[in-house]
Amino acid sequence: MNYPKITKIKDIKKENSDVKTLFFDFLKETRPGQFFMIWVPTIDEIPMSISYIDNNAKGITFRRVGDATNALFDLKIGDKLGIRGPYGNGFNLTGKKVLFVGGGTGIATLAPTVEKAIDNKISATVILGAKNKNELFFEERLKKYGADIKISTDDGSIGFKGFATDLSKELLKKEKFDSIITCGPEIMMKNLFDISKYIPFQASLERYIKCGIGICGQCCVGKGLRVCEEGPVFDRKKLKNIEDFGIFKRDAAGRKVKF
Amino acid sequence: MDEDAGSMERVFNCGASAVVTKSIGLEPKEGYPNPTVVELEYGILNAMGLSNPGINQYGKEIEVLKKLKFPIIGSIFGSSLKEFVEIADKMENFGVNAIELNMSCPHAKGYGLEIGSDSKLVEEITTKVKESIKIPVFIKLSSNLPSITEIARSAEKGGADGIVAINTVKAMKIDLELKIPILSNKIGGYSGKAIKPIGVRCVYEISKSIEIPVIGVGGITTGEDALEYIMAGASAVQIGSGIYYRGIDVFKNICKEMETWMKDNGYNDISKLIGVAHK
Numbered sequence: 001m002n003y004p005k006i007t008k009i010k011d012i013k014k015e016n017s018d019v020k021t022l023f024f025d026f027l028k029e030t031r032p033g034q035f036f037m038i039w040v041p042t043i044d045e046i047p048m049s050i051s052y053i054d055n056n057a058k059g060i061t062f063r064r065v066g067d068a069t070n071a072l073f074d075l076k077i078g079d080k081l082g083i084r085g086p087y088g089n090g091f092n093l094t095g096k097k098v099l100f101v102g103g104g105t106g107i108a109t110l111a112p113t114v115e116k117a118i119d120n121k122i123s124a125t126v127i128l129g130a131k132n133k134n135e136l137f138f139e140e141r142l143k144k145y146g147a148d149i150k151i152s153t154d155d156g157s158i159g160f161k162g163f164a165t166d167l168s169k170e171l172l173k174k175e176k177f178d179s180i181i182t183c184g185p186e187i188m189m190k191n192l193f194d195i196s197k198y199i200p201f202q203a204s205l206e207r208y209i210k211c212g213i214g215i216c217g218q219c220c221v222g223k224g225l226r227v228c229e230e231g232p233v234f235d236r237k238k239l240k241n242i243e244d245f246g247i248f249k250r251d252a253a254g255r256k257v258k259f
Numbered sequence: 260m261d262e263d264a265g266s267m268e269r270v271f272n273c274g275a276s277a278v279v280t281k282s283i284g285l286e287p288k289e290g291y292p293n294p295t296v297v298e299l300e301y302g303i304l305n306a307m308g309l310s311n312p313g314i315n316q317y318g319k320e321i322e323v324l325k326k327l328k329f330p331i332i333g334s335i336f337g338s339s340l341k342e343f344v345e346i347a348d349k350m351e352n353f354g355v356n357a358i359e360l361n362m363s364c365p366h367a368k369g370y371g372l373e374i375g376s377d378s379k380l381v382e383e384i385t386t387k388v389k390e391s392i393k394i395p396v397f398i399k400l401s402s403n404l405p406s407i408t409e410i411a412r413s414a415e416k417g418g419a420d421g422i423v424a425i426n427t428v429k430a431m432k433i434d435l436e437l438k439i440p441i442l443s444n445k446i447g448g449y450s451g452k453a454i455k456p457i458g459v460r461c462v463y464e465i466s467k468s469i470e471i472p473v474i475g476v477g478g479i480t481t482g483e484d485a486l487e488y489i490m491a492g493a494s495a496v497q498i499g500s501g502i503y504y505r506g507i508d509v510f511k512n513i514c515k516e517m518e519t520w521m522k523d524n525g526y527n528d529i530s531k532l533i534g535v536a537h538k
Binding site: 001002003004006037039041042043044045046080082210211212213214215216217218220221222223224225226250251252253254255 | 260261262263265266267268269270281287288289290292293294295296297298299300303305307310311312313316434436437439441443499500502503507
């Protein structure tokens with residue numbers, strides 16, 4: 001039933017000054033790359049990718065940017081949330097050596113997939129792109145798990161100075177990868193898509209989601225592909241036919257908004 | 260679905276004979292905050308709040324669709340006679356094949372049902388819209404009325420080319436643990452299987468009392484459901500929530516199921532079944 005289940009926050013972890021992870025009990029099986037609809041009662045209900053997957057507990061990681069995430073940021077252990085899902089398709093792991101590129105909070109979406117890759121003996125190289133070193137998170141978590149971490153910051157305060165795509169371009173010249181998996185700002189993902197022409201590619205798209213169950217049409221891209229149902233992960237073949245990709249999204253009223 | 264050109268093309272390619280757009284108003288409208296949709300035991304409850312990009316922007320979506328040459332019914336809503344006429348004019352100029360006046364949205368203040376429950380206003384708006392445009396005009400009505408037939412008669416008097424019945428049914432869901440309604444708008448409209456008997460009854464009553472065709476809608480998920488509406492007097496049916504229950508191919512599948520039933524029961528002309536239940 002697609003009905004918000006009221007759940008208490010079990011634990012909270014501050015990842016950096018503006019990013020937090022909330023943990024709660026959630027038994028249903030979820031796949032890396034799927035998302036929940038998180039209801040902050042009386043405020044809003046928003047889609048949020050699953051950043052921690054344990055048998056009994058799940059987590060969501062977010063930066064405070066709007067009404068809902070600010071309200072989530074202020075919640076305490078024991079406070080109640082409504083959760084429905086999991087929704088969407090999730091990532092598909094193929095090949096022996098995978099390049100993950102996470103821009104900003106996109107790494108929250110990728111983290112469980114990186115861990116699953118390592119569990120499956122797939123070599124995982126992770127490029128973490130951030131504006132500066134204070135905005136980074138999950139680098140320790142993924143390093144400890146066994147990923148090869150490479151960092152890029154726009155201001156060069158740590159790691160490579162420049163965009164995650166610039167670092168990816170250099171890396172792709174030197175090393176061969178069986179596939180690329182990415183989540184982050186759509187312009188970054190589009191650039192990555194363009195420079196990695198022949199490598200199998202999956203990107204997780206973000207759109208305004210209302211129903212989450214494929215009926216309202218708010219999150220449609222291309223020829224009626226529903227991000228909440230057929231996505232949020234699309235592969236290279238699908239992305240080629242989504243004319244919106246990297247160009248525009250739609251706001252709550254359905255108007256096109258350029259990236 | 261049916262807010263953007265891409266999704267309407269997909270619905271059409273999945274077997275729909277025509278598409279009805281999301282209801283479009285004069286100005287862009289973001290709608291209500293989430294939760295706007297919640298699935299219940301026997302149906303789906305929603306209060307989107309008539310979110311839409313506004314009639315001026317919507318021309319771009321219709322422009323894309325027109326190239327594909329399939330029938331488009333432009334659904335519109337307004338808060339006054341003047342608004343209905345202005346939007347209908349624009350919709351016609353974009354090139355849609357018919358207009359549906361949404362006089363039945365149960366959860367938007369000043370729109371929808373608040374207009375569609377006033378029989379004089381329904382007749383007046385229908386008359387003026389009809390005078391102003393050449394394409395067919397359908398009026399979508401609510402079951403939340405003391406007498407849906409009275410309003411349907413007013414629309415017929417105003418010159419409507421057809422009645423669409425029904426829109427979602429006013430409803431609410433309260434969460435026991437939080438003790439608050441789940442929808443941000445508190446009240447929403449119920450769709451899906453639970454409302455089918457209500458829709459069938461409305462279509463039966465309306466088609467008995469007016470001459471113009473009726474389009475049946477409400478809880479249709481199978482070919483048998485569609486046939487039930489047709490026997491009640493509908494000349495065509497619309498499907499929305501059925502997409503959730505059976506996927507986007509619901510259109511193709513319902514057509515197939517109707518054909519199978521007709522073959523098994525010795526019918527080859529569907530018009531013979533329209534309103535048979537009246538006898």
